Amino acid sequence: MKSFVGTHQVVSADDYIELALGTPVELWLGVEGESEEERAARQDAARDILADNPHLVDDATRLAADTLDAYVPELGNVLPLARPVARRRGARKGVAA
Numbered sequence: 001m002k003s004f005v006g007t008h009q010v011v012s013a014d015d016y017i018e019l020a021l022g023t024p025v026e027l028w029l030g031v032e033g034e035s036e037e038e039r040a041a042r043q044d045a046a047r048d049i050l051a052d053n054p055h056l057v058d059d060a061t062r063l064a065a066d067t068l069d070a071y072v073p074e075l076g077n078v079l080p081l082a083r084p085v086a087r088r089r090g091a092r093k094g095v096a097a
Helices: 013-021 025-029 036-052 056-071
Strands: 003-005 008-010
Touching: 003 013, 008 013, 013 025, 013 056, 025 036, 036 056
Parallel strands: none
Antiparallel strands: 003 008
16 A cells, blocks of 8 residues: 655655655754764754744654654553652661651
8 A cells, every 4th residue: 555645655654754844854863974074064954944944843742742642642641650658867666766
């Protein structure tokens, strides 16, 4: 089965992310073996994109949270652990405090 977002065919999870964000994932994460010059250019481009779209970080965070909620809802079912009862300092068996 083929997946499409608009007119774009999606062949991987990275394609979904790229289409949702409007930028390639590699722009934000980098690639293995990139030089310092390539890294600096990538970071400059990322800064320019964030300057043009200051809501991108919030949008990406919301997208990630919605995706996790939809596909892994049990992550939200977190219960606090019971804290052990703390003993008072200096309290010893048989000694009045």
